[in-house]
Amino acid sequence: MKLRDIKRGSRATRLESFPLLDGTEVEVELKLLDGGEQDEAKEYAVAEALRTKTEPAEGHLVFDEARARFTVYLATYERAETPIEQRSRFFSDVNEVRRELDGDRIALLFEAQEALQMSCAARKNHMQSDTEFMQSVIECATKEVGEELPFERWQRGLRRSWVHTLANRLLASLSANSISSSDFEERAVGTSTN
Amino acid sequence: MSFRAIAPKHAERRAAAKVVTLQPSAFAESWAKRPTMPVQIGLRLVSDEALDNARASAAQVAWEVHGEQAPQGRVEAYNETLIRSILAQACVKPSDSSVLHFGSAAESVIAMQLTSDGVLALWEAYELLKVETSPLSPEVTDGQLQALATAIADGSLMTRLHARDQRVIRRILRHAIDEVDSRAT
Numbered sequence: 448m449k450l451r452d453i454k455r456g457s458r459a460t461r462l463e464s465f466p467l468l469d470g471t472e473v474e475v476e477l478k479l480l481d482g483g484e485q486d487e488a489k490e491y492a493v494a495e496a497l498r499t500k501t502e503p504a505e506g507h508l509v510f511d512e513a514r515a516r517f518t519v520y521l522a523t524y525e526r527a528e529t530p531i532e533q534r535s536r537f538f539s540d541v542n543e544v545r546r547e548l549d550g551d552r553i554a555l556l557f558e559a560q561e562a563l564q565m566s567c568a569a570r571k572n573h574m575q576s577d578t579e580f581m582q583s584v585i586e587c588a589t590k591e592v593g594e595e596l597p598f599e600r601w602q603r604g605l606r607r608s609w610v611h612t613l614a615n616r617l618l619a620s621l622s623a624n625s626i627s628s629s630d631f632e633e634r635a636v637g638t639s640t641n
Numbered sequence: 642m643s644f645r646a647i648a649p650k651h652a653e654r655r656a657a658a659k660v661v662t663l664q665p666s667a668f669a670e671s672w673a674k675r676p677t678m679p680v681q682i683g684l685r686l687v688s689d690e691a692l693d694n695a696r697a698s699a700a701q702v703a704w705e706v707h708g709e710q711a712p713q714g715r716v717e718a719y720n721e722t723l724i725r726s727i728l729a730q731a732c733v734k735p736s737d738s739s740v741l742h743f744g745s746a747a748e749s750v751i752a753m754q755l756t757s758d759g760v761l762a763l764w765e766a767y768e769l770l771k772v773e774t775s776p777l778s779p780e781v782t783d784g785q786l787q788a789l790a791t792a793i794a795d796g797s798l799m800t801r802l803h804a805r806d807q808r809v810i811r812r813i814l815r816h817a818i819d820e821v822d823s824r825a826t
Contacts, residue, residue, distance in 0.1 A: 468686040545690035551775040
C-alpha cells in the first residue's frame, strides 16, 4: 500500500501487548508503514532469500519470515504520549527482533500491523453487493474438500468483513428458525469441513 | 520504553520458565557420569535467531552425513539434529535461565548424554511450554469446557478415540490437572 492509499492518516497507531520470551509483558505501539518502508521490508526479504539460496518471492518461507521480521522492526514503537515521529523504535535493529522474539511473537505483531494497515487502506475491504457476497458463499460451499477456497487469496480486511457477515447471517437464520446453537452443533456433527 | 531500556531488567537472573525432571533412565548407559538420581532441567523459549541457526546446523549435518544418495536418511538426520540444536539452547539451569544446562557444545553433549527417549521427553516438554506461553495459542472457551465435562461424564470422550490417542489425551489431561493443582491459589 502506498501512502496515498492511507485514509486515516499516517499517524494512525495500534496498541499491542505481548509477552517477551521470558514472560515479561510489554506494551508497544504499532504504526502504519508508508510505501518506502514497505519497499524496505521487501528489499530485506529479497536479500535474505538470496542469501539462503531460496526463492525471493511471496509464499516462500524465508522471504515471508524475513518480511514479517523487518515489518515488525520498522512498525513497532515504544509506548509514550509524545507523537510517534518523536519516539524511538522499540527494537534497535532487525537482528534484535530475531534475538529477542520467536516466530509466534513475530507473527502476532506482524498480523496486528497488517490489520492496522488494512483498516486504514482505501482498498476494498468489504463486498460491494449482496449478490457478490452470496456468490462467494455458494462458491465456497460447492468446492471439493481440499480445493482452494476463494477467500484464501483475499486481503485480510475483506476476509474479516466476509466472515463477520457470514456469522451474523447464520445467527439471524438460527434465531428466525428458533434453532438453538446447541441444536445446530448437533446437526453439524459428522459433516465434513475444509 | 524501548527494548534497550527494559533490557537490563530483562537480563536479571530469572528462573527457567518450566522445569522438567529427567529420570536416570533418560541418560545413556554409555555415559560414564550417568546420574543415579533424577535430574532437574530448566526450559526456556528459543528465539527466531536460535531457530534459524538450528535449521542451518541441521541442514549442514544432514547433507554431510547422507549426501545426495539417501534422502530419507537426510530427513531423519535433519529432524534429529534440529531437535537437539533447539534443545541445546532451550535447556537451562532451573534457577537461572541464562546458563545453558548442557554447556557450550550442547548439541553434541545431548547426543552423548541422553537416550532417544530422554531427548523425546525434553522435546515434548518444550513443545508444551510453547503451547502454554505462545500468544497465538487459542484458549479453551467456557462452552468447550462445558462440552468436555459432559463428554468426560458420559464416557464419550475416550470411546471415540483409538487406544493410542486415548493415551495421548490422558497424558495431556494429566498435565492440565497437574498445572491447575500447582497454580491454584
